[in-house]
Amino acid sequence: MDTLLHILKKVKIGRKYIIIYAGIFLVIAILLFVLFKSIHRQTTTTTAKKNIYTFSPPATSQTILSVTPQNVSLIATTTQPQVSYVSMDTGSNKVNALQLLLSFDPSLIQIVSIQPTNSFQHAQVLTNQINNTKGTISYAIGIAPTQKPVVGSNNVLLITYTFTSSVATMKKPIHTYIGFLPSTSVGASGYMYNSLKIAYPQHITIDE
Numbered sequence: 395m396d397t398l399l400h401i402l403k404k405v406k407i408g409r410k411y412i413i414i415y416a417g418i419f420l421v422i423a424i425l426l427f428v429l430f431k432s433i434h435r436q437t438t439t440t441t442a443k444k445n446i447y448t449f450s451p452p453a454t455s456q457t458i459l460s461v462t463p464q465n466v467s468l469i470a471t472t473t474q475p476q477v478s479y480v481s482m483d484t485g486s487n488k489v490n491a492l493q494l495l496l497s498f499d500p501s502l503i504q505i506v507s508i509q510p511t512n513s514f515q516h517a518q519v520l521t522n523q524i525n526n527t528k529g530t531i532s533y534a535i536g537i538a539p540t541q542k543p544v545v546g547s548n549n550v551l552l553i554t555y556t557f558t559s560s561v562a563t564m565k566k567p568i569h570t571y572i573g574f575l576p577s578t579s580v581g582a583s584g585y586m587y588n589s590l591k592i593a594y595p596q597h598i599t600i601d602e
Contacts, residue, residue: 455589456485457580461496461553461572461596470561470568470600475506478572478596480551482513484582487589488543491536491581492550493521498572500529502561502600506554508533513548516541536581543583561600568600 462481480494492514498505505524510517514535521534533551537543544550553572561568573595582589 454582454585455487455580455587455591457487457489457582457589458483458485458592458594459494459574459578459580459590460594461574462549463596464594465597465599467599467601468557470557470564470566470602472557475554475556478553478555479511479549480553481547482544482550482580483547484545485591487580487582488545488584489580489582489589490539490541490543492534493577493579493581494531494533494551495575495577496531496533496553496572497575498529498531498555499570500526500558502558502568502570503529503555503572503598504558505531506556507552509552509554510535511549511552513544513550530575539583557600566601570598570600571595572598 460481462479466476466478468476480496482489482492504526508522508524508531510519510533514537517535517537519533519535521532523530523532525531531553535550555572574593578590578593579588580590
């Protein structure tokens with residue numbers, strides 16, 4: 395009997411420690427999750443002008459991206475290709491890599507081409523893809539550590555697009571945009587974190 399009681403006591407103690415360890419593990423997991431989210435979290439500003447992504451990494455992240463001109467008014471019957479730019483203001487950052495992921499409404503807009511500017515000298519284009527079915531653009535570029543990083547205000551990508559045929563028959567005005575997806579990121583010399591501070595879309599109004 396004494397032996398049985400002794401075993402039961404050990405089992406109870408074992409279970410007690412298992413519960414304690416599980417609780418500690420859970421607390422650590424929650425803390426790590428909160429820390430990760432505090433470094434990498436991003437929010438979408440819900441206003442009349444949507445799809446403005448504000449990132450919240452360390453204060454060292456100073457780069458601002460925008461599709462320019464930020465506000466455009468166009469005529470529905472326009473048949474000529476339209477041109478927009480992805481512009482970048484690096485602030486205090488020294489940028490050596492970009493991963494641009496943009497979205498648009500493919501029922502209204504079709505991308506003709508995306509072309510890099512000469513802002514990144516001796517750069518290697520890692521991704522250059524247009525999906526006019528899903529309405530996405532994926533573009534990534536980087537330079538070697540030995541190359542001079544990009545600083546200041548620059549146009550980094552030229553986007554050429556046209557309207558779809560359905561635009562002519564739709565009720566006007568039509569409001570659409572070309573904007574950034576949350577996975578967009580900026581690499582800067584000396585930092586491991588995403589150096590993107592905020593990303594502004596281009597708002598397009600189509601009228602008669």
